[in-house]
Amino acid sequence: MKILVIGGTVFLGRALVDEALRRGHEVTLFNRGQSGPTPAGVDTVQGDREDERALAALVEGRSWDWVVDTCGFEPRVVRRSVQALVGHAETYTFVSSFHAYADWPAKGVDESFPRHACAVDVSPDDVPYNALKAGCERAVEEDFPGRALIVNPGIIVGPGENVGRLPWWLETIARGGRVLAPGSPDRAMQLIDARDIADFMLDQLAEGGSGRYLTTGVPGNTTMGELLTACVQATEAETELVWADEQFLQEHDVAPWTEVPLWAPDIPEVVGTWTASSAKALAAGMRCRPVAETVADTWRALNEGGYPRPKYLQGKIPVGLDKDKHDAVLAAWDAQGARG
Numbered sequence: 001m002k003i004l005v006i007g008g009t010v011f012l013g014r015a016l017v018d019e020a021l022r023r024g025h026e027v028t029l030f031n032r033g034q035s036g037p038t039p040a041g042v043d044t045v046q047g048d049r050e051d052e053r054a055l056a057a058l059v060e061g062r063s064w065d066w067v068v069d070t071c072g073f074e075p076r077v078v079r080r081s082v083q084a085l086v087g088h089a090e091t092y093t094f095v096s097s098f099h100a101y102a103d104w105p106a107k108g109v110d111e112s113f114p115r116h117a118c119a120v121d122v123s124p125d126d127v128p129y130n131a132l133k134a135g136c137e138r139a140v141e142e143d144f145p146g147r148a149l150i151v152n153p154g155i156i157v158g159p160g161e162n163v164g165r166l167p168w169w170l171e172t173i174a175r176g177g178r179v180l181a182p183g184s185p186d187r188a189m190q191l192i193d194a195r196d197i198a199d200f201m202l203d204q205l206a207e208g209g210s211g212r213y214l215t216t217g218v219p220g221n222t223t224m225g226e227l228l229t230a231c232v233q234a235t236e237a238e239t240e241l242v243w244a245d246e247q248f249l250q251e252h253d254v255a256p257w258t259e260v261p262l263w264a265p266d267i268p269e270v271v272g273t274w275t276a277s278s279a280k281a282l283a284a285g286m287r288c289r290p291v292a293e294t295v296a297d298t299w300r301a302l303n304e305g306g307y308p309r310p311k312y313l314q315g316k317i318p319v320g321l322d323k324d325k326h327d328a329v330l331a332a333w334d335a336q337g338a339r340g
Contacts (some may be wrong), residue, residue: 007071009036009225075135108275164310185225
């Protein structure tokens with residue numbers, strides 16, 4: 001099969017390309033050539049998807065069985081790509097996000113939940129950032145009716161992770177010593193490996209799949225305690241996890257999710273973070289490897305290279321707790337314990 005991947009050099013896109021090549025597919029990449037190295041064995045067309053001339057050059061004399069769009073963020077930009085590819089591809093797959101759903105993360109969503117109200121021609125300045133993915137989805141659905149596959153990933157981890165949530169934990173724990181851990185080690189989580197999403201998408205495309213799927217891990221497939229213990233085991237570090245109360249951390253201005261990656265405290269705004277339903281995708285054949293395997297593979301990838309280094313940024317917000325602040329909060333927690 002012939003596959004066009006828009007993006008394809010970073011994290012999920014890279015996982016998809018690697019697996020597509022392993023399965024013997026013919027892969028073309030369309031990107032600016034700025035985000036990561038191009039995997040061997042692909043045909044590359046360099047260009048900016050915001051440039052209509054570049055899109056015209058991309059499709060001239062070419063057609064594909066599938067398009068997989070891994071890097072669409074603005075509806076108007078995605079719409080131009082979609083319209084350029086009408087007549088040049090059978091199926092258009094768009095990698096979206098849980099953020100397309102208006103109720104997440106306050107509620108555990110499934111495919112039936114409403115999406116954000118975001119038009120395909122909206123300006124990015126006119127709607128909340130999280131709504132933009134919903135507009136991108138609509139752009140695909142309008143021009144590929146019945147031939148669109150929308151994938152809504154949850155929290156993705158795995159080798160090559162570019163945001164840096166799991167890599168931050170691994171590298172922090174690898175230093176050894178005492179490391180702050182948030183809340184209860186029994187807090188259930190729901191993570192999925194990028195490679196498992198890539199496998200699922202390729203399986204769906206091979207079967208002529210379309211429609212919409214939430215792709216996240218099996219509910220409760222790990223806990224915060226199991227995840228961080230897996231980090232300790234993978235790094236073989238002499239590390240003590242110090243479990244600090246969530247309220248204490250918030251009182252000391254420790255920001256959930258960004259300063260302490262993957263920490264979603266027990267507050268109404270994010271109570272649904274780890275309870276979305278992946279039942280439809282699981283019923284359609286999605287398989288999820290053990291989280292401990294993903295942790296070990298991610299640590300190996302960080303040490304061996306071959307992937308771009310994590311940015312340790314979520315948008316423009318740094319990911320990970322500054323060491324000086326970490327040590328100050330840890331000292332305050334110890335002092336509180338000493339006072340009883």
